[in-house]
Amino acid sequence: MNSNNKVLSRKKITFVFFILIFLMFLIPIKNVIAQNDYPTDDQVNVIAKELYCPVCENIPLDVCPTQACAQWRALIKEKLIAGWSKDEIKQYFVDQYGDRVLAQPPARGLNWLVYILPPVVFVGGIVVVYLNLKKIKKSPEKILQDSTINNEKYLHEMEEALNDLNKKEDLT
Amino acid sequence: MLPNLGYGSLVITLIVSIYAIVSAVIGERKNLYKYVESARLALLLTFPLLTLTVISIVILLVNQNYEVQYVFNVTSSTMPTYLKVTALWGGQSGSLVFWAWLMAAFGSAVTLRKWDRDHDLLPWVIIVSSVTLAFFLIMIIAFENPFIRFWTLPSGGELVAMFAPAGSQLIHPFDGRGLNPLLRHPGMVIHPPMLYLGFVSFVIPYAFGMAALITGRSDDRWIRLTRRWTLVAWMFLSIGLILGSRWAYDVLGWGGYWAWDPVENAAFMPWLSGTAFLHSVMIQEKRGLFKRWNMILVIFTYSLVIFGTFLTRSGVLSSVHAFAQSAIGPMFFIYIGVSFIISLAFLIKRWDDLRSEGVMTSLLSRESLFLINNLLFIGILVVVFWGTVYPLISELFTGQKVTVGPPFYNSTTGPLFAGLLLLMGIAPLSAWGHSTWKTLGKALWIPATGSLTLLVVLFISGIRSIGALIGLTVASLAAFVTIYEFWRGMKARHNRSGENYLVALWKLTARNRRRYGGYVIHLSVVFMAIGIIGIELFQTETQGRIAPGESLSLAGYTVTFKNLAEFDVADGRNVARAVLSISKDGKDLGELYPRRDFYYDSQQPMTIPGVRSTIEDDLYVILVNWEQISSRGATFKVFHNPLINWLWYGGILLVIGSFIAAWPDPEKEIELAPSRIMKKETGRLVSKP
Incomplete structure (x- = not known):
């Protein structure tokens, strides 16, 4: 009985030992997975590139050299580690600092003007150009030009004809 | 002594320029030549007077007279002499003086030409030039005086004033704050003068245009007279823009050359309208068309020149409210509005006189294609203008600040630029009149x-x-x-x-310098387009933290971190400089030295990239961060910028083309338009029968 118990406890110890060994292997494996999931600078910059520094004027977050921006890039990294998506992170910055952190204004309210006005003005320009081009007609100048071309051709023919005539006269 | 001399000279220049305006108006109104001649001489005098002011500022800067606020703000004892000289345009007051000085130089240069056949234009050219000059002088004297000094009052308080308050003593600070580090780049030495030369030169075609409008001359004489001015102005503005791009590429440390920043846009907008104008005037010269449009373009260009200066000088870009609080912002705004309205009023008055002399006769004629070219340039101008001012409008009406950044500009202007390139390929082959x-x-x-x-x-x-x-x-x-x-x-x-x-x-x-110079400029634009397409569409980047001996790879290049050193240099910088070895496909390509400079005087850092340039591409490395104590690792950002150098080669070619096109031809007899002429003998302005 004792020997049986001893065998059983030895088996238990061996089992626990193997479990521990297995867990020991698991720990580094878990760490490796975590490292692989740890966002790279490039992954951070993909998002940072689409955000503008709330402090400095007109400088994207990925290249802004200020300490504040370095901290915001670190914040993006933290959010990525926490599993946030790109849109969630961008929205977080918008909520914190306003629409100005976005590379272009969101298309709503007055901001529609940004997107509508240039095409409207450009179409207006096209109409003006069209109206000018519509006036195109075969004007006297065009006829003059055509006649100039014909005249040149005519003069050339005349010169050739005169040369021929001179040659004939020389022969006679 | 020197501040008083410089300030006195400024005030006298203002008086002289106002005298020039009054005398020219009297001469024109009363048809008295002697008054116009007196006005001409007065405008001529403004240049030496303002030169005295400029020399005074430069001496103060070089001699480190820190009791002068401007000198204190833009120089420090560690700056080399050449930077102290260029600090003239390194701050607000100095740059306005520089602007005015160039205006006086160009105004004077214009008065020195032969006016025998264009005396009717002379008074108005003097008036427009002098009004512009006087406006800037008023801004300088009233709001941005570069000669004001620090004083200690008897009560112990401190004051900044031009003249000594009773019982006060001058304060002599030990050292100055120093120039903004970003402005200490060699490119910055040349970039602002080029830009200002371009800005100011465009005032001259505008002055002639207005003179033609006011005097009722509907011929193209004013265009022929200012053709070279326009081309030179355009060239300087182009050089300014290209140098600015190069400076951004070298100094701002973000791997690009153009960020559609409002300050960049401020210089780009007059360039766009000026380029449209350069093309459009040819239609008037060759075919007598678009007289009204050319007037509109030259008015736009002048207004945009002032608007550009307003944008960069008023503080409006940082906030609409900063503009309202700034001293010169509202004044600039009023001046732009008033000059624009007056110009338009004269244009409307002469609208009927500026009717085209002919009609377009073919859809594919050169003039039709130039018209489409103008439409595209103005389309880009509208986009850039709107993108630049919209954040201000948003802040004004909603209180919400927004950013209008590169994605907006790239998507809207890209197709328009492609259209311009296409036209550049077709238009030279089409004929004037008919194709x-x-x-x-x-x-x-x-x-x-x-x-x-x-x-x-x-x-x-x-x-x-x-x-x-x-x-x-x-x-x-x-x-x-x-x-x-x-x-x-x-x-x-x-x-x-x-x-x-x-x-x-x-x-x-x-x-035919004009034609073939223009073709060389077209080639330069192609070069630049190749460079822009290369970097905009094919740029790649990576960033990583590496220890000595470790590498980053990008686009076939391998960048290996060797070491990093931090040290102080004599000009007041602390430098953190990394040494990187570069190889491509196993072949050693040498070393790069990206660095971060920290300026003690202004407490500002500056990122200087390490760049390996070839005709094919640039490898551009920035030192982002490093461990200051152990230097065991550093973070680098590596950009691969394909074809970017074509942009700079294009810039050089553009200058060559502009020189060819602007080089003076032998004097030719130009047909006079029927108009009023000045008879010197009688001293009266008379009309030609």
Whole structure:
């Protein structure tokens, strides 16, 4: 009985030992997975590139050299580690600092003007150009030009004809 | 002594320029030549007077007279002398003085020309130039005086004032704050003067345009008189923009050259309207069309020049409220509004007189294509203007600040620029007056075949970006057409007179500098387009933290971190400098030294990239961060910028082309328009019968 118990406890110890060994292997494996999931600078910059520094004027977050921006890039990294998506992170910055952190204004309210006005003005320009081009007609100048071309051709023919005539006269 | 001399000279210049305005108005109104001549001499005098002011500031800067607030703000004892001199345009007050000085120089230069046949224009040219000059002088004297000094009051308080308050003593600070580190780059030494030269030169065509409008001259004389001014102004503005881009690339440390920043846009907008104007005036010269449009363009360009200066000098860009609080912002705003309205009023008054002398006769004629060219330039201008001012409008009406950044500009202007490149490939082959599909197709098929072949080659080589394929195809069309035009001309001369091809090329260009100079500029634009397409569509980047001996790889390059050192240098910087070895496909390419400079005087850092440049690409490395104590690792950002150097080569070619186009021709007799002339003998302005 004792020997049986001893065998059983030895088996238990061996089992626990193997479990521990297995867990020991698991720990580094878990760490490796975590490292692989740890966002790279490039992954951070993909998002940072689409955000503008709330402090400095007109400088994207990925290249802004200020300490504040370095901290915001670190914040993006933290959010990525926490599993946030790109849109969630961008929205977080918008909520914190306003629409100005976005590379272009969101298309709503007055901001529609940004997107509508240039095409409207450009179409207006096209109409003006069209109206000018519509006036195109075969004007006297065009006829003059055509006649100039014909005249040149005519003069050339005349010169050739005169040369021929001179040659004939020389022969006679 | 010197501050008083410089300030006194400023005040006298203002008085003289106001006198020039009054005298010119009296001379014009009363038809008295002596008053106009007196006004001319007065405008001429403004240049030496303002030169005295400029010399005073420069001496104060070089001698480190820190009791002068401007000197204190923009220089420090560690700055080299050449930077102390260029600090003249390194701050608000100095740059306005520099602007005014250039205006006086150009105004004076204009008065020195022969006016025998254009005396009716002279009073108005003087008035417009002097009004512009006087406005800037008022801004300087009233709000941005560069000579104000620090004083200690008897009560112990401190004050900044031009003249000594009773019982006060001058304060002599030990050292100055120093110039903004970003402005200590050699590019910055040349960039602002070029930009200002461009800005100020555009005042002259405007002055002549207004003179023609006011005097009722509807001919193209004012355009012919200012053609070279316009071209020179355009060239300086172009050089300024290119140098600014190069400076941004070298100093701002973000791997790009153009960020559509409002300050950049401020200089770009007059360039756009000026370029449209340069093309449009040719239509008036050749065909007598678009007289009104040319007036509108020159008015726009002048207004945008002042608007650009307003944007950069008023503080409006940081906040609408900063503009309202700034001293000169509202004044600039009023001046732009008033000058624009007055100009438009004169234009409306003369609207009927500026009727076109002919009509367009063909959809494919040169003038029709130039009209479309103008539409595209103005389209880009509208986009840039709106993108620049919208954040201010948003802040004003909603209190919400927004950013209008590169994605907006790139998507809206990209197709318009592609359209311009296409026109650049077609228009040179179309004729003035009349072109048909047949004649154009006959001239175009050889270059077009070359471009389509290139398109196929690019596609086979693996390029799939639609933007790149379209952009490079239309750019190549413009290049092939330009080269084809040179070749046709050379061949014609060679066949006719037996000249060898090089002599034929030289004489061809010399005989028609404007045309062939323009073609060289077209080629330069193609070069720049290639560079822009390369960096905008094919730029790649990576960033990583590496220890000594470790590497980052990008686009076939391997960047290996060797070491990093931190040290102080004599000019007041702390430098953190990394040494990187570069290799490509196993071949050693040498070392790069990206660094971060920290300026003690201004407490500002500056990121200087390490760049390896070839005609093919740039490898551009920035030192982002490092461990200051152990230097065991550092973070680098590596950019691969394909074809970027074509942008700079294009810039050099543009200058060459502009010189060719602007080089003076032998004096030619120009037909006089029927108009009023000045008779010196009688001293009265009379009208030609």
